[in-house]
Each structure stands twice: as structure tokens, then as C-alpha cells.
Amino acid sequence: MTQPTPIPTEPAPLLRIAGLKTHFFTDDGVVKAVDGVDLTVEPGKTLCVLGESGCGKSIMARSILRIVDRPGRIVGGSITYRAADGRSVDLAAMSPTSAAIRQIRGSDIAMIFQEPMTSLGPIQKIGKQIVETILLHRRMSKAEAKETAIEMLNRVGIPRPRERFEAYPFELSGGMRQRAMIAMALCCQPRLLIADEPTTALDVTTQAQILDLIADLKEEFGMAVMLITHDLGVVAEVAEDVAVMYLGKVVEKGDVYSIFEEPKHPYTRALLESVPRLGVRHAGRLPAIEGMVPHPLVRPTGCPFRTRCRAFMPGICDVHQPELQRQGRTDVACFLHNPVPAHG
Amino acid sequence: MDDQTPMDDVILDVRDLSMHFPVRAGMFGKTHSAVRAVDNVSFQVRRGETFGIVGESGSGKTTLGRCIMRILGPTGGEIGYASEGAGMVDLAAVEDAQMRDLWREIRMIFQDPQSSLNPRLPVIELVGQVLRKAEGLKGAALADRVADLLKSVGLRPEILHRYPAAFSGGQRQRIGIARALATKPQLVIADEAVSALDVSIQAQTLNLLQDLQEEFGLTYVFIAHDLAVVEHICDRVAVMFLGEIVELADTETLFAAPRHPYTRALLSAVPVPDPRQRSDRRLRAAAPAEVTDTATACKFAARCPHARDLCRRQRPQKRTVGGAEVLCHFAGEI
Ligand SMILES: Nc1ncnc2c1ncn2[C@@H]1O[C@H](COP(=O)(O)OP(=O)(O)OP(=O)(O)O)[C@@H](O)[C@H]1O
Ligand SMILES: Nc1ncnc2c1ncn2[C@@H]1O[C@H](COP(=O)(O)OP(=O)(O)O)[C@@H](O)[C@H]1O
Ligand code: SF4
Ligand code: SF4
Ligand SMILES: [Mg+2]
Ligand SMILES: [Mg+2]
Numbered sequence: 001m002t003q004p005t006p007i008p009t010e011p012a013p014l015l016r017i018a019g020l021k022t023h024f025f026t027d028d029g030v031v032k033a034v035d036g037v038d039l040t041v042e043p044g045k046t047l048c049v050l051g052e053s054g055c056g057k058s059i060m061a062r063s064i065l066r067i068v069d070r071p072g073r074i075v076g077g078s079i080t081y082r083a084a085d086g087r088s089v090d091l092a093a094m095s096p097t098s099a100a101i102r103q104i105r106g107s108d109i110a111m112i113f114q115e116p117m118t119s120l121g122p123i124q125k126i127g128k129q130i131v132e133t134i135l136l137h138r139r140m141s142k143a144e145a146k147e148t149a150i151e152m153l154n155r156v157g158i159p160r161p162r163e164r165f166e167a168y169p170f171e172l173s174g175g176m177r178q179r180a181m182i183a184m185a186l187c188c189q190p191r192l193l194i195a196d197e198p199t200t201a202l203d204v205t206t207q208a209q210i211l212d213l214i215a216d217l218k219e220e221f222g223m224a225v226m227l228i229t230h231d232l233g234v235v236a237e238v239a240e241d242v243a244v245m246y247l248g249k250v251v252e253k254g255d256v257y258s259i260f261e262e263p264k265h266p267y268t269r270a271l272l273e274s275v276p277r278l279g280v281r282h283a284g285r286l287p288a289i290e291g292m293v294p295h296p297l298v299r300p301t302g303c304p305f306r307t308r309c310r311a312f313m314p315g316i317c318d319v320h321q322p323e324l325q326r327q328g329r330t331d332v333a334c335f336l337h338n339p340v341p342a343h344g
Numbered sequence: 345m346d347d348q349t350p351m352d353d354v355i356l357d358v359r360d361l362s363m364h365f366p367v368r369a370g371m372f373g374k375t376h377s378a379v380r381a382v383d384n385v386s387f388q389v390r391r392g393e394t395f396g397i398v399g400e401s402g403s404g405k406t407t408l409g410r411c412i413m414r415i416l417g418p419t420g421g422e423i424g425y426a427s428e429g430a431g432m433v434d435l436a437a438v439e440d441a442q443m444r445d446l447w448r449e450i451r452m453i454f455q456d457p458q459s460s461l462n463p464r465l466p467v468i469e470l471v472g473q474v475l476r477k478a479e480g481l482k483g484a485a486l487a488d489r490v491a492d493l494l495k496s497v498g499l500r501p502e503i504l505h506r507y508p509a510a511f512s513g514g515q516r517q518r519i520g521i522a523r524a525l526a527t528k529p530q531l532v533i534a535d536e537a538v539s540a541l542d543v544s545i546q547a548q549t550l551n552l553l554q555d556l557q558e559e560f561g562l563t564y565v566f567i568a569h570d571l572a573v574v575e576h577i578c579d580r581v582a583v584m585f586l587g588e589i590v591e592l593a594d595t596e597t598l599f600a601a602p603r604h605p606y607t608r609a610l611l612s613a614v615p616v617p618d619p620r621q622r623s624d625r626r627l628r629a630a631a632p633a634e635v636t637d638t639a640t641a642c643k644f645a646a647r648c649p650h651a652r653d654l655c656r657r658q659r660p661q662k663r664t665v666g667g668a669e670v671l672c673h674f675a676g677e678i
Contacts, residue, residue: 026510053545060392070432070511159402174455174536175401203400204567204613230541233572233615239621255621274547275617277572289547 020077022063031193031296033059034250046225048235051245057228066096107137110190114197126180127165137188152183157209194227247304254330264332355391357424364419383587394564396574399584405567409533440495450531453537461508468504471523493522535567586643593668603670650678
């Protein structure tokens with residue numbers, strides 16, 4: 001639990017998630033939003049998490065900070081976080097209301113949400129909200145906190161930050177709200193930034209600016225980043241490592257070059273094919289992955305992707321569950337690449 | 345206006361549209377200026393086409409869409425709309441009651457699915473309310489129609505009685521699309537309709553929007569920031585910068601030969617999905633801009649690599665160069 005563990009000889013990852021399961025116990029049944037996720041975030045590096053809507057990316061991220069809403073809860077696995085003093089703690093074993101996790105939230109690990117209005121309260125001026133966050137996590141006077149907040153609003157590219165400090169969220173454009181939230185997350189200089197689709201709602205020039213800001217903070221403070229996105233352009237631009245999720249599991253992971261150049265999992269390949277690219281005008285329709293993510297209550301037996309996979313092998317893929325295994329340059333969970341278990 | 349060629353079948357004819365937000369004294373100290381979110385914008389949309397609007401955050405795209413929907417009352421200009429029933433009407437001037445009728449024909453898909461879906465209503469109400477009102481549907485008939493709509497946007501019909509909180513961002517966005525399409529509208533203002541969707545759902549949704557367009561002859565005003573998406577789906581594109589349209593052309597022309605320096609900056613900022621081409625992104629990140637009172641200068645001058653003296657002294661006029669309308673003194677020369 002919160003006891004110190006011996007410091008390993010290898011440079012340990014900042015965050016190691018192993019076998020994480022987060023389930024929602026709804027009236028209709030159990031939604032296995034996250035169902036055995038394995039991944040690591042290395043210190044100072046950027047891991048991009050890719051995957052379709054509903055495959056559990058946000059819930060995985062919220063599990064790390066222990067802010068999963070009821071009826072959801074972590075039912076298995078571990079989230080090992082290595083703190084600044086070198087000790088490791090298992091976030092999954094902490095109480096979501098404990099002082100320890102509250103200390104980690106915001107000051108060690110900060111999160112930017114997919115929808116800005118989830119972390120920006122609608123009725124409070126944005127400046128006040130940021131100042132409160134700063135005062136909660138950093139030792140500063142109110143006046144210093146205000147200057148820090150304005151400086152941060154400026155750095156995320158909000159024009160006339162001193163005046164915007166007094167603005168209400170509804171007075172800002174969608175993109176500016178997003179930037180205000182990013183300012184709030186970064187004002188405490190976290191060691192790990194979890195960014196859930198932070199630039200999805202932003203235009204390319206603002207996006208470039210935000211990605212730069214994140215890159216600057218990475219350099220300045222050695223911050224690591226877990227970036228959840230579905231924009232493969234962004235992934236190609238900023239990722240060092242990539243994890244591809246499908247139905248609550250990581251189905252392929254590797255360094256960014258291997259994922260783009262030698263994708264092994266049929267799902268990774270399909271994702272790479274479905275991006276509209278500038279200058280490549282598809283005459284008719286875009287190649288889309290057929291079908292949809294299965295109902296979370298009726299998970300397919302065997303391989304989760306089998307209902308949509310063009311390479312589906314009856315008798316194998318519907319019988320056995322592929323596990324992540326290193327194959328060449330990536331770890332992949334697919335029987336096209338991994339040996340089929342001999343029996344049962 | 346003066347030398348605009350009349351188009352065969354115009355559904356939307358926007359002239360000199362402005363939306364200036366008054367600036368409250370408390371917010372900006374003593375300044376008594378206004379935020380010129382939309383500033384003298386004119387364009388026409390043809391029936392059945394997809395008209396794209398791109399531009400960076402805060403450039404006035406959403407505000408423009410909200411003016412067309414009359415969620416906002418514009419502070420100047422006209423919005424001619426060729427209604428099915430009522431002929432040509434000026435949306436900027438119609439009575440509220442008539443506008444409510446027109447909301448069946450003109451629908452909007454909102455940018456922020458979080459705040460546009462009432463968290464206290466189940467999906468069947470969110471999508472079906474408008475059908476109940478417009479067509480008097482209820483009971484099983486309503487449930488069937490809503491279920492069909494959900495299927496058409498890639499959602500499972502079993503979710504009819506769930507509430508927005510149980511969905512992921514992308515799922516919520518698709519509920520918003522189903523709602524917008526429920527009344528078989530003529531004109532759909534899609535504000536970042538696919539921006540929150542992941543690639544595969546995005547591809548499916550774009551294909552769906554195209555199918556529906558062919559089937560029902562829909563017209564889209566497609567507001568987006570993803571240029572690859574815009575290039576894929578739009579027939580013509582307007583580029584907005586600080587409340588103005590700085591370039592308007594058909595898609596091929598705009599992407600093959602961008603004329604305005606801002607359009608060029610925008611195109612070069614698109615990340616390429618290839619890690620080996622990881623470019624020097626830092627060069628492309630632009631300093632944020634905002635509307636100030638620049639009655640006597642080009643609004644892009646502070647960021648423009650081609651800015652000259654004239655640009656800081658005089659507002660450029662719209663010029664037509666190679667099939668594109670460009671708001672730049674030196675369009676065609678640079
Ligand atoms: N109710 C309001 N009061 C004051 N200013 C406003 C209001 N609504 C919008 N604005 C301002 O108008 C400008 C344009 O906003 P708008 O929402 O149209 O931008 P946008 O192009 O849609 O941007 P994004 O891509 O970020 O959504 C911004 O400067 C914004 O702050
Ligand atoms: N409060 C909730 N109750 C029930 N199911 C939920 C809840 N929140 C999320 N889910 C389900 O968990 C799955 C994963 O959601 P999420 O992590 O938000 O996906 P995404 O990968 O798009 O971020 C989805 O099937 C979603 O419907
Ligand atoms: S295990 Fe089988 S069904 Fe699953 S991705 Fe591989 S080939 Fe497709
Ligand atoms: S008018 Fe001048 S400053 Fe404005 S875009 Fe053209 S060249 Fe640049
Ligand atoms: Mg999500
Ligand atoms: Mg907007």
C-alpha cells in the first residue's frame with residue numbers, strides 16, 4: 001500500500017498500471033469500462049493513449065486520480081506511482097477521499113478534462129477558480145497566486161489575461177475555456193499531466209500553441225504526459241510511446257515509430273487507415289472501421305475486437321483471449337501474431 | 345451586393361452581418377469598446393452544398409452560427425433564408441414566434457455536448473421532444489423513430505432511457521446529431537459536429553452526414569477547425585479571422601492555392617500523421633490574436649509575414665483573385 005518499496009536498479013517508470021479493472025455496477029448489469037489495462041508512463045516522456053469513443057480511456061484516466069463516479073469502482077489491478085522522494089505508492093489501494101490521494105491530485109498528478117465545463121465551475125470567475133487551485137497546492141500569498149494565475153493565462157494564450165481573469169466561463173469562446181482549464185491544471189507544475197483530449201476542440205494554431213506549452217513544461221520541469229487523443233496527427237507529433245485501447249484493454253503498445261510503421265493489431269491498422277489526411281481527398285467515403293464498439297454489457301467471448309475484425313479466425317478468436325505479448329517492435333494482443341494457447 | 349454574381353439556388357444569403365458584444369465596465373476596466381465577434385460578414389450558401397467555416401479559436405465561428413439560429417440577435421446586417429414554406433425571410437428580423445417554427449427547418453449541432461444536453465432528460469426526450477412537438481408523435485411510435493435515429497448515428501437503441509451522464513463525450517455528441525436530424529431539416533449548422541469524435545466514429549459520422557445530405561438534399565454550414573475534415577466534406581470554405589472572412593473559395597482552390605497569409609499559416613499548422621515528418625511545430629504556433637479596434641489596419645498585420653506600411657494604415661478591401669475572395673491588400677502578389 002503506502003509503504004516504501006525498495007528502489008529498483010532499472011530507472012523505474014513514473015506510473016505503472018497493471019491489470020487495472022474499473023467496473024460500473026449499474027442496474028442493467030456490470031459495465032466493464034476498464035478491464036485489465038497494462039501500461040507504463042516513463043518519467044519526462046509522453047505516452048499517447050489512442051482508441052475509439054467508449055473504449056475506456058477517460059475512465060482509465062479517472063481511475064488513476066481516483067475520481068471515478070459511482071456506480072463505478074476499481075475492482076482489480078494496481079496503479080503504482082513513484083513519488084518525488086523515490087517511494088512507490090499504489091493509488092488503486094488508496095481511499096478516494098484520503099488526504100494522501102488529495103495531495104497527489106493537482107500537485108503531483110494533474111488532469112485536463114475532455115469537456116472544459118467539467119472542471120470549470122460555471123458560476124465563478126475563471127481567475128478566482130485558478131487562484132483557489134494554486135492556494136490549495138502551493139505555498140503562496142493571495143497576491144502571488146493572482147500573479148501566477150495571470151502569468152499562466154498568458155502562457156496558455158489567453159489574450160488580455162489580466163482582464164480575462166475577471167471573466168465568467170460563458171464569456172469565453174470554447175477554445176478559450178479549454179485554455180483556461182489547462183492553465184488551472186498546469187499552475188501547480190505537476191510531475192504527471194494527464195490530458196484527456198485537451199486539444200480536440202481547438203483549432204490547429206491554438207492546438208500547436210497548447211502542445212508547445214506542454215512541451216515547454218516537460219522540458220522545464222521534467223513533467224511526464226499521458227495524452228489521450230484520437231488525433232493521429234497529434235500522436236505523430238508529440239508521442240514517444242503509444243498505447244492503443246479497445247473495449248477496456250490495451251491491445252497494442254510500443255514506441256511511436258513502431259506503431260505507425262509496423263502496426264500489428266488489426267484495430268491499430270484500421271485506425272491508421274480511417275484518418276482523413278490533408279491533400280488526400282477520398283473520392284467518395286472515408287474508409288471507416290465497420291460496425292461499432294459492442295455493447296459494454298455484452299462483451300464478446302475471446303478477443304474483444306473479433307466482432308469487427310476482418311481477420312477473425314473462428315474457433316480461435318472467439319474461444320481464447322489474446323494477451324499482450326512482445327512481437328518484434330510492439331506488444332500486441334492478437335492471434336495473428338501470438339501463439340494460440342494449446343487448450344482451454 | 346455590388347458585383348456578386350447571383351447564384352442559382354441560394355438558401356442562405358448573409359449580408360454585412362455583425363455581432364458586437366458590449367464590454368461590461370467591470371470586466372475590462374474603463375474600456376468602452378465592444379468585442380467584434382462577427383464583423384461585417386457576407387456570404388451565400390447554395391442549397392444542397394456543404395459550406396465550411398474554419399478559423400482559430402475566438403474567430404467568431406460559433407457566434408456566426410448562433411446568429412443564423414437567432415440564438416443571438418445580431419447587432420447589424422441581414423440573414424436572408426429561403427424557407428420551404430414562407431419564402432425568403434430575414435432571420436435577423438423575424439418575430440420570435442416565426443423563428444420557433446423555422447427551428448424545424450434550421451437545426452444546429454452544438455460544439456459542447458456537455459452543456460447542450462439537459463442532464464435531467466433521458467435520451468428519448470432529448471432526441472424525441474422536438475418530434476413530439478412538431479409531429480405529435482408519442483408512445484411506441486416515438487420510441488421507434490428515436491431508436492431509428494440513434495441507429496443511424498451509430499448508437500444502440502437500448503439506450504433510450506439512459507441519461508447523458510452515462511455516455512462518453514463522443515457518444516453524447518452523436519446524441520446531439522440525432523437530435524438535430526430528427527425533424528428532417530433543410531439547413532443544419534454543424535458547429536464542430538465531429539471534432540469531439542475519435543477517428544473511426546468521425547469517419548462514420550462524416551459518411552453519415554454525406555448520406556443524409558444526398559438522401560434529403562440537406563444543406564450544411566459546417567463549422568470546424570480540422571482542416572483535413574473540411575477538405576474532405578466541404579464544397580466551399582470561408583476562412584474567418586477575428587470576426588471577418590479573410591478568404592472564401594471552393595475547396596479545391598483554397599487548399600491548392602491558398603491566397604491569404606492567414607490561410608497559409610493555418611494550413612501549415614496541421615500536424616501530419618507521420619512521426620518521421622515531425623516538423624518544427626514551434627515555428628507554426630501562432631501568438632493568439634484578438635479583436636481590437638483596428639479601423640485603420642489589417643487585423644492580421646501583427647502576425648503577417650508580408651505586412652507592409654499600407655497594411656498598418658488601411659483596412660484591406662475584399663478582392664477576387666483566381667476564383668477566391670481575399671481580404672488582403674496584396675492578394676495575388678504574395
Ligand atoms: N456572451 C458573450 N459575451 C462576451 N463576449 C463573447 C460572448 N460570446 C462570445 N464572446 C466573444 O466573441 C468572440 C468569438 O467567440 P466564438 O465563440 O464565436 O468563437 P469561435 O470561433 O466559435 O471559437 P472556438 O473555436 O474557440 O469555439 C470571443 O472573443 C468570445 O470571447
Ligand atoms: N457513470 C457511468 N455509468 C455507467 N457506464 C459508464 C459511466 N461512465 C462511463 N461508462 C461507460 O464506460 C465505458 C468507457 O467510457 P469512457 O472511459 O468515457 O470512454 P472513452 O474511451 O471514450 O473516454 C463506456 O461504455 C461508457 O458508456
Ligand atoms: S485475435 Fe483474432 S479477432 Fe482478435 S484482432 Fe487478432 S485476428 Fe482479429
Ligand atoms: S493586408 Fe497586409 S497584413 Fe493583411 S494579410 Fe495582406 S499582406 Fe498581411
Ligand atoms: Mg473520453
Ligand atoms: Mg466555437
